Amino acid sequence: MSAIRGKYAPVRRALGLGAAQGGTHHWWTAKLTAIALIPLGLWLVASVIHLAALDRAGVLEWLRQPAHGAGLILFLLFGFHHSAAGLQTIMEDYLPTHAQKLAGILVSTLLHLAGAAFGVYAVIVAALRVV
Amino acid sequence: MSEKQDQSQPRPRPVSPHFQAYHLPLQALLSFGHRVSGVVLSAGMFVIVGYVWLAAFAPENFALIKGLLATPAGRLALFLWTGSFCYHLFTGLRHMIWDTGAGLEPPFYRASNWVILLGVPVCTVALFVLSGGPP
Numbered sequence: 001m002s003a004i005r006g007k008y009a010p011v012r013r014a015l016g017l018g019a020a021q022g023g024t025h026h027w028w029t030a031k032l033t034a035i036a037l038i039p040l041g042l043w044l045v046a047s048v049i050h051l052a053a054l055d056r057a058g059v060l061e062w063l064r065q066p067a068h069g070a071g072l073i074l075f076l077l078f079g080f081h082h083s084a085a086g087l088q089t090i091m092e093d094y095l096p097t098h099a100q101k102l103a104g105i106l107v108s109t110l111l112h113l114a115g116a117a118f119g120v121y122a123v124i125v126a127a128l129r130v131v
Numbered sequence: 132m133s134e135k136q137d138q139s140q141p142r143p144r145p146v147s148p149h150f151q152a153y154h155l156p157l158q159a160l161l162s163f164g165h166r167v168s169g170v171v172l173s174a175g176m177f178v179i180v181g182y183v184w185l186a187a188f189a190p191e192n193f194a195l196i197k198g199l200l201a202t203p204a205g206r207l208a209l210f211l212w213t214g215s216f217c218y219h220l221f222t223g224l225r226h227m228i229w230d231t232g233a234g235l236e237p238p239f240y241r242a243s244n245w246v247i248l249l250g251v252p253v254c255t256v257a258l259f260v261l262s263g264g265p266p
Binding site: 031034035038042044046047049050053055059063072076079083086087090112119123126129 | 166169170172173176177179180183184186187188190193194197200201209212213216220223224227230258259261262263
């Protein structure tokens with residue numbers, strides 16, 4: 001790490017400018033989740049269209065199938081990760097100042113973590129609900 | 132016009148061409164659409180969580196979201212969301228091909244433009260028909 005940082009002049013290092021050295025991991029996980037979301041997303045979209053016509057009892061009955069509940073949790077984890085990575089890239093590109101980028105990415109990341117937690121919890125509770 | 136620079140004033144910085152001066156080819160528009168559809172799908176993630184949350188914890192309010200989905204606006208939203216997914220899938224696959232360094236030549240991106248423009252409606256309608264949803 002120090003060897004990599006060594007290529008910056010001291011003032012740039014002090015100002016915290018230069019690459020964060022985390023770009024490869026960000027890019028790689030975005031691609032990895034994208035590949036997982038090809039089958040998961042197709043299945044999820046088809047399922048949502050199917051579920052839209054059902055009442056609550058029908059939705060819970062669907063969710064109680066182990067493959068459906070586990071599949072939905074998997075979709076939420078990959079989906080929220082991919083969504084957070086994508087929105088971060090968009091904010092890095094379009095938000096004008098460093099402070100705005102930082103604030104936007106912070107709020108977005110926290111909302112996505114909360115979304116994943118609330119979603120996974122709701123799937124488990126819904127699957128265990130007696131209608 | 133004086134050839135001599137006025138040293139008291141800072142030299143005007145070079146200005147990049149105005150946005151409208153750039154040529155925006157179809158593949159650039161489709162690539163921007165990849166981001167737009169991604170934002171739509173991000174919002175959809177939170178709607179899905181709300182939907183499951185109501186099913187788990189608010190039985191009395193679940194009929195409300197089901198009723199919303201049944202309205203013309205609700206059906207349209209579901210259709211556009213499905214379309215956004217298909218669009219993001221098709222353009223995303225092309226971006227993955229581009230990531231490998233392949234397919235950057237005009238014959239590939241011109242042909243794949245049409246694969247996207249024709250494939251997305253087919254994918255969207257197919258998902259609706261196969262899932263037995265209201266088209």
